[in-house]
Structure formats: structure tokens, C-alpha cells
Amino acid sequence: MKKKTVQKFLQTPACKYGRIWNYLIPILLTAAVAIFTYYRQTFTLLRQEEIGLFLNTPDYYRTISMNPLPVSHIIGGFIVQFFGIHPLGTILFTTGISAAYLISLGIMKKIGAPLEVICTALACTVWWFTARASSPATGTAIILISALFLALMTLLKRGGTKKRVRIWDTAAAAVLIAATTIMLSRDRDIKEVEKWSKIEFAAVHRNWDYLLKYATPSESLKDVEVVPWALLAHNVKGELKDEFGRWPVTEEFGLDYGTNLSYRSALFGAVLYRELGVWNESIHQTFQSGSYLPHCTSFRTLRMLIEENYAAGDSLMVVKYCDVLEKSTLHKNYIKHYREHPCVHRDSDRFIENGSAPHIVFTKNQMDTMLQLGRAGIESPMAMERYFFYYQLRSGITDDEISERSEYHQ
Amino acid sequence: MKQTVFLFLTLTVASCMPRNISESSSCPPIYPDYIGVTVPDGIAPLTFKMADSRKFRVRTRQDGDTLWTTVTAWEKGASKAVRYAPFPIYISHDPIDPYIAYRLIEPGYENWQDMGIYQRELATYKETPVVTNQVNNRGCVNCHTFSSGNPDKFLIHARGKGGGTLFVDDDKVKLVNLTAVGAKKQGVYPFWHPDGRYVAFASCKTYQEFFISGTQPIEVFDLTSDIILMDTATDSTWCVPGLSEKDVLETFPTWSPDGNTLYCCCAQTDSVAHDDWSRNHYCLKAISFRDGEFTTEPRTIWQQDSASISFPRINGQWLLFTRSAYGTFPIWHREADLYLLNLTDGKIRAVDELNSDDTESYHSWSSEGRWVLFSSRRDDGRYTRLYIAHFDGEGHFGKPFMLPQKKPEHNRYRLKSYNVPDFIKGKVRNRHNEFKKLFQ
Known part of the structure; x- marks a missing residue:
């Protein structure tokens, strides 16, 4: 957009305080959104990419078409791919909110009521909802519908009135922006999503120290669900013995998720069994986690399946998932590695096993499962350590001791 | 039958095929493998691609109920192409549920x-x-x-x-x-x-x-x-x-x-x-x-x-x-x-x-x-x-x-x-x- 056009769009008649005054509201809004998103929603955007999906395949479009707003889901799905590159995600997100402001300003001009405060309020509302949403689809839908509305009004060619931006307009808009920023900063849901995004991201990417920075004993008092993740991190690092006593283990959340079934419990299972080297179960749990997502899969699910099948030696599945991911936009380099370094295919033993191998299976008793791993030929110090603590929890620690431990922490 | 013939014509890629062509006595590596299959008359066109994603051109010749298909394939930008041995697709007139x-x-x-x-x-x-x-x-x-x-x-x-x-x-x-x-x-x-x-x-x-x-x-x-x-x-x-x-x-x-x-x-x-x-x-x-x-x-x-x-x-x-x-x-x-x-x-x-x-x-x-x-x-x-x-x-x-x-x-x-x-x-x-x- 040329400078003159921009000036015209943003209420060109120069304000008596100088031309910059006309741009102050969008500048303030853009700065607030960019800074907040970059510093307070870093991992939320990364997670949106990880649980998002965009594939240029007929099945993807068919699933999308079953949604009430298919176009916004397609555009939202396309945009979400870039959230994996964090600064780019921030730029896109900020652009979206700024676009909401500009579109509403355009509409206001067309109806002859160029009220910047209302436009700011509308943009802040879009920001509020989009920042709290699990994907940018809703925000995209609002922006698209608004843009369509603006386009229709432009076709009507109804002239707008020109007026100067008054100081109180800017002041009121600034207050609105500040209030929205403060409200979003204090929003529990946003904090919660960011915290879990960090924990999930760290666990999936094996950054155990980073995980333990956010899954702390004091955090576990507010949210006991962090305990299994923190204990897993200690377990992988080989320090469970030293750290176990610091954590409030409950019946529901301890070394694992118990009987809880959710996206996060399945993801936990996938990460746990990946670290234990139990690929059948890791793949199974990754599938399970995918089943909680809109497309039954996501970029994270597909990448995890590639890595797990690669480690398991199932080259056919690695090739298949690489083929699928190739239909996204940003995975060319990721796939290149697996294409250039194919795994050693472990396939020939499958037939023999069907008839002769001992059936070593998972049980609902996690302690027993840890013991079974050794029988199945998976020698894992991690599993041994977990077995010991399961044993300790079930026989060595009484209910009174568990409650004492909880009281101690509180 | 007409549909089946039509399919191969639609597959013919009219892009710049190298003029230097060598002959191969083997059948082409195609995905899915339709070499020597028997298909019902009127089935949807059997689309395929080279298993190794090379560019290719298809020529077909009908001989009774057999469709002989010749595939010529080449790497993008290569100066030489390979023409594979023609393979048959047998067309059966036995009825099949729609x-x-x-x-x-x-x-x-x-x-x-x-x-x-x-x-x-x-x-x-x-x-x-x-x-x-x-x-x-x-x-x-x-x-x-x-x-x-x-x-x-x-x-x-x-x-x-x-x-x-x-x-x-x-x-x-x-x-x-x-x-x-x-x-x-x-x-x-x-x-x-x-x-x-x-x-x-x-x-x-x-x-x-x-x-x-x-x-x-x-x-x-x-x-x-x-x-x-x-x-x-x-x-x-x-x-x-x-x-x-x-x-x-x-x-x-x-x-x-x-x-x-x-x-x-x-x-x-x-x-x-x-x-x-x-x-x-x-x-x-x-x-x-x-x-x-x-x-x-x-x-x-x-x-x-x-x-x-x-x-x-x-x-x-x-x-x-x-x-x-x-x-x-x-x-x-x-x-x-x-x-x-x-x-x-x-x-x-x-x-x-x-x-x-x-x-x-x-x-x-x-x-x-x-x-x-x-x-x-x-x-x-x-x-x-x-x-x-x-x-x-x-x-x-x-x-x-x-x-x-x-x-x-x-x-x-x-x-x-x-x-x-x-x-x-x-x-x-x-x-x-x-x-x-x-x-x-």
C-alpha cells in the first residue's frame, strides 16, 4: 500500500498534534499484540502448530468441509503451519489482529462513523477470543466475514466522512488496548495453556531441564497433573531416587495418569514408552493422542509416528508418513533427513512370532508392565527405577504417609 | 471399455520428453501395480504413476480385450528416457456390482x-x-x-x-x-x-x-x-x-x-x-x-x-x-x-x-x-x-x-x-x- 493510500485509509486530515497521531492507535495495538504474543504465548503458538494440520490431500479437505466454516478452517490450518517458526507466528498473529482493526475502520468509514475507539474495541475483542482459542480458525472466520462485509460495502460505494483523530479517541483506545493486555496477562486459561504447552513441548523434544523449570513441586500444589511429567523427567535423567520425595503423589497422578484418558495422558504414554524404548506402545499411544484431535492426527502426531517407526525399524511406515507430511508446506527439510537415511527394516521376524514367540503383554498394572519389559528383552534402567517406585508406592507407603506427604507440601 | 481406453489417453503427459530413448525389456515400476491385472469393463480409469516419481508418458494399444500399455519414463531435466516393455491389462465383461x-x-x-x-x-x-x-x-x-x-x-x-x-x-x-x-x-x-x-x-x-x-x-x-x-x-x-x-x-x-x-x-x-x-x-x-x-x-x-x-x-x-x-x-x-x-x-x-x-x-x-x-x-x-x-x-x-x-x-x-x-x-x-x- 502506498503512503498516500495508507494516510487516506487512516484518516488523512492531519491532526493538529502531527501526522503520527493518526497512526498511533494501530501502532499501539500492533505493538501490544506483538509483545504480548511473543513473550506470553510463545509455546501456545508452537503448540497450535503441533496439534494443527494442513495437508493438500482430498481427505483433509473432505474433513474440513464437514466443519461449519470450512474456508476459515482451511485458511486457519494453512496459517497455523507457520506458527512453528515462532517469530513468524507472532507476526502472522499480530497481522491478523491489525487486519481486524483496519477492516473495522474501513467499515466504519463506509457507514460514516469513523470511531477509532469502537474499531479498537472490536480488534481487542478479536484479540481476546483468538488468544484464547485453540486454533486461529475462529479469528480467521471473524476477519474473513468482516473483510467480506467491507468488500460488500465498498461495492455500495457509499462515501464516508472525514474527521480528525481527536486526542481523547486515542487516549480511550490506548486504555482499551492496555486493559485488554492486562486482562490477557492475568487470564488463567492463557497461563494454563502456555504452561502445558511448555511442558508438552519440552517432553516431546526431550528438553527435560526445561520441563522441570515449569513442572516444579510448588506448581504441583496448584496443578497435581504436572507430577507424572516431572517424575518422568527425573526418571529419564536418572535422578528419580533423589527427587521422588519432593513430589506430592496422589492416587490419581503419580508415576502415571492412572485411569485418566485424555489427549495429554495419551501423549504422556507416548513419550514415556518412547523413552523406555517400547515402540509398539509408543506408537499406539501416539495414535491414541491423535484420536482426540480434529483430524485424528496432527503435525506433532505425524512427526512422532515417523520418529517412532524409524526407531522401531518399520521403514514402510516411515516412508508413508513422510509422503503424507510432504503434502504440507514446511516439512521438506524434515523429511529429507528420513529419505536420505532410511532405517534398517525390521520385518522378517513378524511371521515367526505369530506362531512361536511368548506372549508378553501389557497389563493394567503398570508395576507389572515394568517387570514384563525385562522378560520381553527390553533392558531399561528407567523401567527398573519405575518398578521400584511403583512397588514402594503400593507396599511401602501407606495412605497415612501419602496424606502426610501431601500435608508437608501444603 | 471406452472408459478404460480413455483413462490412458488422459494419462499421457504431453511435456518435454527427451528424444534420446533407450529400450528396456522389463515392465515399468508403477504404483499401484496394474501390470497384468484383470479389470471389469467400465471400471473407473486406472490412474498410476511411476513408483520412483519420474515423469512418464503412456501409449496404449488395444488387442481384443487386452489393453497393451507402453510407458516411457524419464527424470526431470534428463536427456534420456527409458521405454519399458508393454504390459497387458485384461478387460473382463463379467458383470460386477456397481x-x-x-x-x-x-x-x-x-x-x-x-x-x-x-x-x-x-x-x-x-x-x-x-x-x-x-x-x-x-x-x-x-x-x-x-x-x-x-x-x-x-x-x-x-x-x-x-x-x-x-x-x-x-x-x-x-x-x-x-x-x-x-x-x-x-x-x-x-x-x-x-x-x-x-x-x-x-x-x-x-x-x-x-x-x-x-x-x-x-x-x-x-x-x-x-x-x-x-x-x-x-x-x-x-x-x-x-x-x-x-x-x-x-x-x-x-x-x-x-x-x-x-x-x-x-x-x-x-x-x-x-x-x-x-x-x-x-x-x-x-x-x-x-x-x-x-x-x-x-x-x-x-x-x-x-x-x-x-x-x-x-x-x-x-x-x-x-x-x-x-x-x-x-x-x-x-x-x-x-x-x-x-x-x-x-x-x-x-x-x-x-x-x-x-x-x-x-x-x-x-x-x-x-x-x-x-x-x-x-x-x-x-x-x-x-x-x-x-x-x-x-x-x-x-x-x-x-x-x-x-x-x-x-x-x-x-x-x-x-x-x-x-x-x-x-x-x-x-x-x-x-x-x-x-x-x-
Whole structure:
């Protein structure tokens, strides 16, 4: 957009305080959104990419078409791919909110009521909802519908009135922006999503120290669900013995998720069994986690399946998932590695096993499962350590001791 | 035939092919493998690509009912191309049902999100839903079974909130809770009697175990299973005498085409009870049926101590079944293959024309008995794909071909498995709203 056009769009008649005054509201809004998103929603955007999906395949479009707003889901799905590159995600997100402001300003001009405060309020509302949403689809839908509305009004060619931006307009808009920023900063849901995004991201990417920075004993008092993740991190690092006593283990959340079934419990299972080297179960749990997502899969699910099948030696599945991911936009380099370094295919033993191998299976008793791993030929110090603590929890620690431990922490 | 010819013309890529061409005596490496397959006249165009993604050009020559196809392939930007030896595609005029139905589901084994039963017109690539789990609050929809391939008479199980068995008979749609009528047992693996009145079910308590190691991830097995019969005229069910024994597992009921015999697979319960599934071998039994009553004791048709039989499906004198090393859920058994039993002389053979190194499992005959539709995991080892093969009526099959798609890569990109494929004689009309009302 040329400078003159921009000036015209943003209420060109120069304000008596100088031309910059006309741009102050969008500048303030853009700065607030960019800074907040970059510093307070870093991992939320990364997670949106990880649980998002965009594939240029007929099945993807068919699933999308079953949604009430298919176009916004397609555009939202396309945009979400870039959230994996964090600064780019921030730029896109900020652009979206700024676009909401500009579109509403355009509409206001067309109806002859160029009220910047209302436009700011509308943009802040879009920001509020989009920042709290699990994907940018809703925000995209609002922006698209608004843009369509603006386009229709432009076709009507109804002239707008020109007026100067008054100081109180800017002041009121600034207050609105500040209030929205403060409200979003204090929003529990946003904090919660960011915290879990960090924990999930760290666990999936094996950054155990980073995980333990956010899954702390004091955090576990507010949210006991962090305990299994923190204990897993200690377990992988080989320090469970030293750290176990610091954590409030409950019946529901301890070394694992118990009987809880959710996206996060399945993801936990996938990460746990990946670290234990139990690929059948890791793949199974990754599938399970995918089943909680809109497309039954996501970029994270597909990448995890590639890595797990690669480690398991199932080259056919690695090739298949690489083929699928190739239909996204940003995975060319990721796939290149697996294409250039194919795994050693472990396939020939499958037939023999069907008839002769001992059936070593998972049980609902996690302690027993840890013991079974050794029988199945998976020698894992991690599993041994977990077995010991399961044993300790079930026989060595009484209910009174568990409650004492909880009281101690509180 | 015209359609089939048209397909290859559309595949001819008029881009800059190198002029320097060398000849190869081998057939081209194409995906899907359509070399030497027998296809029904009027099937949707068989699109393919080079397995190694090279650019290619196709020339076809028709010789009677054989389509000779010559492929010339080259690397992008290369100065030399390779012309492969022409390969045949045989066109059969034997009739095939115009539609097939199947379930699409992720190949996981506990949770799901989207699941649906779909129909596909064989002459085109058009796939439309028969029912999806949007009608029953994301519950499970399964066990779709058509009465002799009739698109207006079928049943579907719908599990989850307000679940039951949906019976469709022209304009009549009813939801029956099998556990609330007659024998008060749930039913799976349904099979309609040819007269369209009775339906035989297996009633199973099914469990699954997950293997810690090895490349087979799961074993699914029944702790108990009996055969029950439902009279759709009265909505009553009862256990089939002789096929609902406590110490015997009976499953996969199948009627003979004349409706006078009910076949099923049976195994002793003791091997399952002792967690030794590898000794769990199902045999094939049959029992006579006349005028709504079973008239004989079950008799053993086929039994082997080292193998298990699943999904018997009969076409005249031929009984096609899945043979696995053990158990009742062959889809996770890589050794599972299709076998053909000649009911007149009892001879059995592995159908090598159809089998691969990976799983071959659920199968069904076309209504005229000249085509067989089966599922196989030969493509990648996990995602089940559909194959169709010609049957000559004398016990021999043509080379099977993968269900053609508009884009040949479609089967690679699809992240769902095809499940319980079946031929149907026409299109099932959209009953989404009717079904949805039943689950509200």
C-alpha cells in the first residue's frame, strides 16, 4: 500500500498534534499484540502448530468441509503451519489482529462513523477470543466475514466522512488496548495453556531441564497433573531416587495418569514408552493422542509416528508418513533427513512370532508392565527405577504417609 | 471399455520428453501395480504413476480385450528416457456390482474421532457416506451388512449413547437393542439369510491384549462367543442350538447361497482361558437350516491343528476364507492369507494369486460370483487397502488390482483403513437425518 493510500485509509486530515497521531492507535495495538504474543504465548503458538494440520490431500479437505466454516478452517490450518517458526507466528498473529482493526475502520468509514475507539474495541475483542482459542480458525472466520462485509460495502460505494483523530479517541483506545493486555496477562486459561504447552513441548523434544523449570513441586500444589511429567523427567535423567520425595503423589497422578484418558495422558504414554524404548506402545499411544484431535492426527502426531517407526525399524511406515507430511508446506527439510537415511527394516521376524514367540503383554498394572519389559528383552534402567517406585508406592507407603506427604507440601 | 481406453489417453503427459530413448525389456515400476491385472469393463480409469516419481508418458494399444500399455519414463531435466516393455491389462465383461461399501477408520484400536461407512461407485471415483458417526454422537458405527447386496435393505451397528442395531428396509428404519430382546445378547459379524428375513450374528465378549515387543502389536480374542439368530419379522432372537456351547467359541456365521446351511468358525475355549492364544485354532462347521429351524447337529467341514479359519464366504461350490496361524482376528496377523475350499471335493489351496507377504483379510464375493473384493495390508503393512480380483468360476483368480483412485497417490495419503468391504447392487440413498433422529 502506498503512503498516500495508507494516510487516506487512516484518516488523512492531519491532526493538529502531527501526522503520527493518526497512526498511533494501530501502532499501539500492533505493538501490544506483538509483545504480548511473543513473550506470553510463545509455546501456545508452537503448540497450535503441533496439534494443527494442513495437508493438500482430498481427505483433509473432505474433513474440513464437514466443519461449519470450512474456508476459515482451511485458511486457519494453512496459517497455523507457520506458527512453528515462532517469530513468524507472532507476526502472522499480530497481522491478523491489525487486519481486524483496519477492516473495522474501513467499515466504519463506509457507514460514516469513523470511531477509532469502537474499531479498537472490536480488534481487542478479536484479540481476546483468538488468544484464547485453540486454533486461529475462529479469528480467521471473524476477519474473513468482516473483510467480506467491507468488500460488500465498498461495492455500495457509499462515501464516508472525514474527521480528525481527536486526542481523547486515542487516549480511550490506548486504555482499551492496555486493559485488554492486562486482562490477557492475568487470564488463567492463557497461563494454563502456555504452561502445558511448555511442558508438552519440552517432553516431546526431550528438553527435560526445561520441563522441570515449569513442572516444579510448588506448581504441583496448584496443578497435581504436572507430577507424572516431572517424575518422568527425573526418571529419564536418572535422578528419580533423589527427587521422588519432593513430589506430592496422589492416587490419581503419580508415576502415571492412572485411569485418566485424555489427549495429554495419551501423549504422556507416548513419550514415556518412547523413552523406555517400547515402540509398539509408543506408537499406539501416539495414535491414541491423535484420536482426540480434529483430524485424528496432527503435525506433532505425524512427526512422532515417523520418529517412532524409524526407531522401531518399520521403514514402510516411515516412508508413508513422510509422503503424507510432504503434502504440507514446511516439512521438506524434515523429511529429507528420513529419505536420505532410511532405517534398517525390521520385518522378517513378524511371521515367526505369530506362531512361536511368548506372549508378553501389557497389563493394567503398570508395576507389572515394568517387570514384563525385562522378560520381553527390553533392558531399561528407567523401567527398573519405575518398578521400584511403583512397588514402594503400593507396599511401602501407606495412605497415612501419602496424606502426610501431601500435608508437608501444603 | 471406452472408459478404460480413455483413462490412458488422459494419462499421457504431453511435456518435454527427451528424444534420446533407450529400450528396456522389463515392465515399468508403477504404483499401484496394474501390470497384468484383470479389470471389469467400465471400471473407473486406472490412474498410476511411476513408483520412483519420474515423469512418464503412456501409449496404449488395444488387442481384443487386452489393453497393451507402453510407458516411457524419464527424470526431470534428463536427456534420456527409458521405454519399458508393454504390459497387458485384461478387460473382463463379467458383470460386477456397481457399488462397494466399506468403513473408513484409523488403524488404531481403542479411540477414534471420525468414523463412517462409505459407498464408492466403481465406474467413477465418487465416494459418499452411507452413515458417519456424526449421527450417533461420535460413537462407533460398524458391522454394515447388506441383505444379498440390496442397497435398500441392510443393518448397521451403532455403539455409544443410545446405540443399537439399525435395520433399514426400504422406507422403514428401526433401531433395535439386541440385548433387550429374545436371547438378550449383543450381536456382531451379522450375515443376512438369502430370504432377507433372518440374520445370524455372533455374540462375543471380545478382549484385546497389547504386545510389549515384536512387530505384531496386538491380539484380539473372544472369551466367549455364541451364534444367535434374529427373525427381523418379529424382532426376536435366540441362540442357535449346537452353536452356543459354553466350552466352544462360535463365530463368523455365514449362510450358503441357497440358505439351507449355516457355516461358522468354532474353537475350544480352553486355550483362550489359559492365555495361550497360539493354540486357539478355529475350525469350520456347518449346520442345516430349513423353514426357520436348524435340522441337524453341527458337523465339522475343515479343521487343522496349526491354523485358524475366519470369514468364510461362499460362492456356489467355492468357499473363500482367511487362514491365520491362530486366533479370530486376522487383520493383525501378517501371515493371514486367503484360501479357497472346494465344497464338492473338500480340496483346499492357498490363493497365491491374491496373497502377499502381508495380511489379507476380509473379503466378499460379487453377487454374480465373478469378482472378489478383499482387504490387504500389502501396501505399507498397517493401512488396509482394497483390492478386486476376477474369478473364473473354476477356482482361479486373476491378478488383483488396487481400488483405483482419481489420483494414484490417494491410497498413500489416506490415513484411514478400509474395513469390512462388501459389494452392493446400487447406491444407498442418503438417510443421514433419519438415522440422526433415532439417536436424539
